[in-house]
Amino acid sequence: MKLVVVSAGLSVPSSTRLLADLLAAATAGRAPGPVDLRVVELRDLAVEIAHNFTNGFPGRALSAAIDDVTSADGLIVVTPVFSASYSGLFKSFFDVLDKDALAGKPVLIGATGGTGRHSLVLEHALRPLFAYLRAVVVPTGVYAASEDWGAEGLSERIERAAGELLALMTALTVPSTPGPSASAPVSASSSGAVQAGPEVAVPAQPAPGRADGFRVVPFEEQLAALRA
Incomplete structure (x- = not known):
């Protein structure tokens, strides 16, 4: 089972990457078997993403990241909030993917911001984006404001979202047995x-x-x- 994390954090250390790591650990910890975990740091791909828009060809690192994302059984995507929406770097990466690359793929969405007033970014920006890409977005998205770190409730949301993602990944990667009515x-x-x-x-x-x-x-x- 292959799980890929896409983090659009820019600073080092990054609260966006921290949230992504917590979501990945919670998902992998629930898996019944080994998990092939890959992390795509968009900060390191910014130049290649820009070049891809101008020349139409991905560089070596960007091409590897695209291959990881498109071959994943499940995705965790986390972005910082810029101007009440996802960051431009985050959107640019998903713009360079093929339009059918995420069709039917389970996706857990997450975001970080300085205030809880931006928590609806999950519903008005991220969820519509991945619905347009025909991904299967888990019901629970996770937003972490500055005051959420160490506060009650964040860990519960992380665990709930991780369980939902793993359930979708398992359902879509393990062939189901036809019921009596089907056979x-x-x-x-x-x-x-x-x-x-x-x-x-x-x-x-x-x-x-x-x-x-x-x-x-x-x-x-x-x-x-x-x-x-």
């Missing part, structure tokens, strides 16, 4: 109904008004049935 043969009963599995029966004759045997139930009828 059961389809047969016709003596009453003329087509049966799929032991409990599912589909009318063999078309319902009135539809040639495929199904009738659309208006929402008003469904609502009335629930109220009854």
Whole structure:
């Protein structure tokens, strides 16, 4: 199982990298088996990212980072907040990826800032970005303001988000076993109904008004049935 961390922190030491490391440790610590953990520091790739925009070709280090991200089973992405949004370096890195590179990939989003008033950056900036890239964003995002370090609540959010990411990574990397209804043969009963599995029966004759045997139930009828 390959887990890749993308950190857009600029300072050394960096609270952004610290949050990324805590999220990675919590995720890897829950894994049932070995985890191949890779860290992509965008600060070290800033020049190659800029050159990629001007000449269209990634440098050696940027190319390796792109390969790590696109081949990962799960991503942890953390950015500092600049002007109430993600940093330009963070956005630029994901701009150089192929438009389908993150499709279906589990992503845990995180951000750091100087004040808790920027916590909604996760919902109004990061989550829409990765939804546009068709990634699968875990429900819990983690924002850490300056006052959150060492305070109650941050570690619980980290553990919850890590558990959600690992659950998605496991579900998408381990083949699922088909249930009885998926593998059961389809047969016709003596009453003329087509049966799929032991409990599912589909009318063999078309319902009135539809040639495929199904009738659309208006929402008003469904609502009335629930109220009854």
